[in-house]
Amino acid sequence: MSNILKTGFLLGLGAAVQGKERMDQYLDEMLVKGKITPKEFDELYHDLIKKGESKEEEWNYQSKERLNQLMTDLNLFxxxxxxxxxxxxxxxxxxxxxxxxxxxxxx
CATH class of the missing domain: 1.20.5 (Single alpha-helices involved in coiled-coils or other helix-helix interfaces)
Structure with a gap:
């Protein structure tokens, strides 16, 4: 059971890290090509970070709820x-x- 949770956590963490790296690369390319200004870069970057943090909080809440339900279903305390x-x-x-x-x- 613990191994499943650890694996799920690591998969989620890996996806998050890869997503952030892709976002950074995309924004850097847009900045270098002149498609966005440095100010727009900062605004977009911070907006995406805020959205990511919000999703993380939502995911954490949902994960805890699923885990609590699983513990109830398995009669764990x-x-x-x-x-x-x-x-x-x-x-x-x-x-x-x-x-x-x-x-x-x-x-």
């Missing part, structure tokens, strides 16, 4: 749920120990 259960077990063990100590003290 979160670290927070595990910690809460562990705390409850520890509390119950402490109570049981106190009760046992009271019982042995009265004997």
């Amino acid at each position: 979160t670290k927070e749920e595990y910690n809460a259960l562990e705390a409850r077990v520890n509390d119950l063990e402490e109570r049981l120990n106190r009760m046992e100590n009271k019982t042995t003290d009265h004997e």
Whole structure:
């Protein structure tokens, strides 16, 4: 399971890096050919970066939602749920120990 997530992440990262490199190359060519001004280059570059960041946030949200749904479907629990259960077990063990100590003290 972990390997699948890692592979998916690396594929996404590779696609993002390649896309950025292509964008940089395209904008550089447009600038060199005089099809855009340096100001237009900066505006276009920053606009594309903002759109990329927005898509990244959207993708991250969707990925987390899919992962949460997968965990639910597989009946897995979160670290927070595990910690809460562990705390409850520890509390119950402490109570049981106190009760046992009271019982042995009265004997």
